[in-house]
Amino acid sequence: MEQATDGTWISMVPPLVAIGLAIALRHAILSLCLGVYVGILIIQDFNPFIALQRFFDTYLANAIGDESRAAILLFCLLLSGMVAIAASSGGLRGLSHMIERAASTPKRAQVGTWLLGMAVFIDDYANALLVGSTLRPTMDRLKISREKLAFLVDSTAAPVASLAVISSWIAAEVSFVANEFTRLGINQNPFLTVVASLQYRYYPILMLAFVLIIALSQRDFGPMLKAEQSARNQPDPAPVDEKQSPEKTTINPTHKHGRWYDAFIPIIVTILAMAVGMYIDGLAQLQQHDQHTSHQFWKIFGEARAAIVLLWSSIIGCFTAIALSVLKRILTIKETTLALFHGMKLVLPALVVLVLAWSISDICHELGTAAYLADAVDIVPSALIPATVFAVSAIASFATGSSWGTMGIVFPLVIPIAYSIGGEQILVESIGSVLAGSVFGDHCSPISDTTILSSMATECDLADHVRTQLPYAVVVGIVSVIIGEVGVGLGWWNSWVALGLGCAILTVLAFGIGRKAASEHGQKIP
Secondary structure, three states, rough: OHHHHOHHHHHHHHHHHHHHHHHHOHHHHHHHHHHHHHHHHHHHHOOHHHHHHHHHHHHHHEEEEEHHHHHHHHHHHHHHHHHHHHHHHHHHHHHHHHHHHHOOHHHHHHHHHHHHHHHHHHHHHHHHHHHHHHHHHHHOOOOOOOHHHHHHHHHHHHHHHHHHOHHHHHHHHHHHOOOOOOOOOOOOOOOOOHHHHHOOOOHHHHHHHHHHHHHHHOOOOOHHHHHHHHHHHHOOOOOHHOOOHHHOOOOOOOOOOOOOOOHHHHHHHHHHHHHHHHHHHHHHHHHHOOOOOOHHHHHHHOOOHHHHHHHHHHHHHHHHHHHHHHHHOOHHHHHHHHHHHHHHHHHHHHHHHHHHHHHHHOOOOOOOHHHHHHHHHHOHHHHHHHHHHHHHHHHHHHHHOHHHHHHHHHHHHHHHHHHHHHHHHHHHHHHHHHHHHHHHHHOOOOHHHHHHHHHHHOOOOHHHHHHHHHHHHHHHHHHHHHHHHHHOOOOOOOOOOOHHHHHHHHHHHHHHHHHEOOOOOOOOOO
C-alpha cells in the first residue's frame, strides 16, 4: 500500500491497538499479537489469510532470526540461568544478606539500588536483569513494593546506559549520527558531537536525579504511594525454607548455604567481560575495515557489536556460576543443570513479549510511523525544534516500544532539518532531544523492551509497573521539556542552569505532593 510506506495516519493504528489493548486487557502477549496482526493486515491490503501467514513466516521469523536480536534473546536466557544457579547455590541469598546488612532500612536499600544501577552502566538490559534479580529478596524483606523496585531498576537502566560513554548505547548513537554526517557531508566528529549532546539530554539526567530524590526523601505519590502502603502492611515474609519448592517458585534461594561471592563473582565477571569484550570486538571491527591500529579508545567502543558482546559475556558469567557451584560441591551437575533450565524457563514469557515488541517495531518502521510524526518538525520555529524533536521521539518510542528503533528512524529525518535551519548548535541540541525523547517514550510504553525486562527481573506485574511508573515519568518529562527543551531553546538560560532548576523543582514537588508510606498503625517507615 502506498499510504503505508509514506507514513500516513494509518501508520499509528498498530501501535495504538497494541498499547490500548495492553492497558485495557492487561495482557501484553495477546495485545501485541493483535497489534502485529493489524499492522500486517494494513501492509497486506487487508487480506486476513496472507496476513496470518506473514505473521509467522515473515515478522516473527525476522524478529528471531536477526543476529543482534537472537543474541539478545540468548543473553537474557543465559543471564537468567546464571542468576538461578547463583540462587540455587545460596549465593544470591548470601549476597542479599550482605546488602541487607548495609541497607538495613528502606531508604538505604533504595539508595543502594540507585548506586548499583549507576554502576552497571555498560548496558540497560544487563542493568535491569542484574540489579532487579539481585536486590529483589532484600526489597521483599524490607517491605518495599515490587512496583517501587521495578521503578528504581527501570529508571536507572536506560538513562545511565544512554548517558555513559562506555556502553552498548554509544555504538548505536555514534553510528546513527555518523551515517547522517557522511550522507550530508557534515565535517564533524560523530563521537564528539554525541558527547557534546550529553548536557542537552534533560530527561535521563533529571530522571536519575529524581530517583535519588525519591529514595532519599522516602516520599511517593499517586499509584506508587498506594503500592508502597500495601507493601508496608503485608505480613513479614516467610523464612526461605518455608516457601514453596523451587519448582513452583521464581528464582529463590534454596536450602544451600553458599557465600555471597558465589553470586557476586559471576555478576562482576559478566560486567568486566562486557567492558573488555566491547574493547576487543570494537578493535577487531576497526582492524577488519582498515589497517590502522591506533584508534581512539572511545571510537573502539563505538564500533563494538554490543549484542554479540553481551551474549559472550553472559556465556562467560554463566560458566563462572556453574564452575563455582560444581567445583565447590555446593550443587551437583544435575542440580546445576536443573537450576540453569529453570532460570531460562522463567524468562520465556517475557521473551515472547520482547519478540512481539520487535515485530511491531518492524511493522511501524515499514508503515512509516516515525516519519509521519516527524513531519511536524518542518513547521515549527528553530528555537522550538529541540522541544518538538523531543515530543516526536517520545511519541514514536512510546508507540513502537523501542528507543533504539526510534533513534534509527528519527535521526535521518531530524539531523538534516536541524542542521539546515539552525546550524551546529541546534543540531547538537536536537541530537540530545532525540535520545532524551526516546528514553522518555520507552519509559512510558507498556510494550517497551526495557519496561518488560525490568518487570520480569523484579517479578512485578507489567501493567502494575507501567501504571505506577507513568506518573513519575510524566512529571520528569514535563519538567524536562519546559525547563530544558523550551527554556534553553528560547534562550532563557543555558543547559547547566536548566539542569539545576530541574533538580530543584523535582525536589520541591517530591516534598510538596509526596507522602511517606505508613503502616496500618500510622507509623511511617524510615
